[in-house]
Amino acid sequence: MVETRRPIKVEEAIERLMKFSTPGVVTHVPIEQAYGNFLGEPLIADHDVPFFNRSPYDGFALRSQDTVDVTRNEPLKLEVVGEIGAGSVHDTVVGENQAVRIMTGAQIPDGCDAVCMLEMVEPIDEAGHTYILVKKKFRSGENISFRGEDTKQGTELASRGSYINPGIVALLATFGYKQVPISQRPTIGIIATGSELLDVGEPLQPGKIRNSNAYMVISQIIRAGATPLYLGQFSDHFATCFDQVKRALDKVDFLITTGGVSVGDYDYLPQIYKELGANVLFNKVAMRPGSVTTVAKKDGKLLFGLSGNPSACYVGFELFVRPIIRTYLHCVNPLTKKAMGTLGADFPKPNPFDRFVRGHVTYKHGGLVATPAGLDKSNVVSSLAKANALIVLPGGTKGYTEGDQVQIMLLEDQEGLQVSLDG
């Protein structure tokens, strides 16, 4: 008699799993390599930006109090006593009725408190001296970029675990991080099981298929922020698979297997967990696809037994492996971001279990529209190409029609969602 597995709710599976999620260590990389990593420490401004009052324009720095009586008909003549480009400083205090020619980004000279744009003045040359005619009053602070107006010293600009985007790279450079503290990526081993599997370079043979899961999972691991370690594909032979899984555990932080996790004669993963003495957290989840997804723990390491069916394998990874990776990377929001959107096509199938339809999300009329990306079957691979989201159809619901409001998990998002049991 085949063992009957008791399915648990997706939320419960995630809850059981997240109890074992731990953050990893921090390492450093040169700033040129920081993009696409996750911050190992919060990024805090250690000085004001800008660090000095500066000119936002090419023009003339002047003293606003000199201009109090200026009108269009009674312009003020100021003597130009110096010229500074960005990076240079004017080293004397500017006096009454004096101005300094200044370029964008240059430090405002002492004594000055406003800048007049170049286009607004008339230059006059008299006896070897340059003067300008100013035709309007200036407020103190007019056309000045003040010290600290961009950000103040002590401000947290990005939390630990933030995805390092080009803007964060700019900040890292601003604050002098030649070496950037990043969360070390976990190494995730991948083992594909199945006697039917051909390597990618092999010609098709009767009864065989090419191993697509391993390469798909490698890409998902990279997308989630971890480092894949491909350990090969193996036939459905217990001793071989057992040996491979056992040996893999020393080399990785987490291990993913694909296939062999259901109840078939050659589905050896359940037996492997048993012989390893691994603690199985769950082996059946009330979801489609991916109901056979199994997670076990051995010597502090999580083993993810993902389904052999490509769509089920894909969904199992996004629901269960990704949050573990994101926690390891110190992300405050390790779960995949969810949003509400409109269903872009009818989905007539009823949903006895929570269903995660591979969907394609676009923007229409200012909102999100999610359309099933192809044939919705667990063993399908073609629907994955367009998938950038999972459309969540809760268990116990009937079919859905185009235009219905649905929850969408955004797979390409980097911001994430906090762990919350009702989230």
Ligand SMILES: Nc1nc2c(c(=O)[nH]1)N[C@H]1C(S)=C(S)[C@@H](COP(=O)(O)OP(=O)(O)OC[C@H]3O[C@@H](n4cnc5c(N)ncnc54)[C@H](O)[C@@H]3O)O[C@H]1N2
């Ligand atoms: N009697 C039952 N049969 C099945 C059940 C069940 O509850 N009772 N569950 C079904 C569900 S649901 C799924 S999903 C699959 C899960 O199967 P396994 O995880 O054991 O995977 P395999 O049997 O090894 O393979 C399933 C399917 O996927 C193909 N495959 C496997 N590896 C790869 C790969 N690397 N790349 C591409 N495709 C792969 C394989 O050829 C099979 O077609 O079990 C159902 N059965």
Ligand code: MOO
């Ligand atoms: O794990 Mo299966 O995908 O529910 O078809």
Ligand SMILES: [Mg+2]
């Ligand atoms: Mg099987």
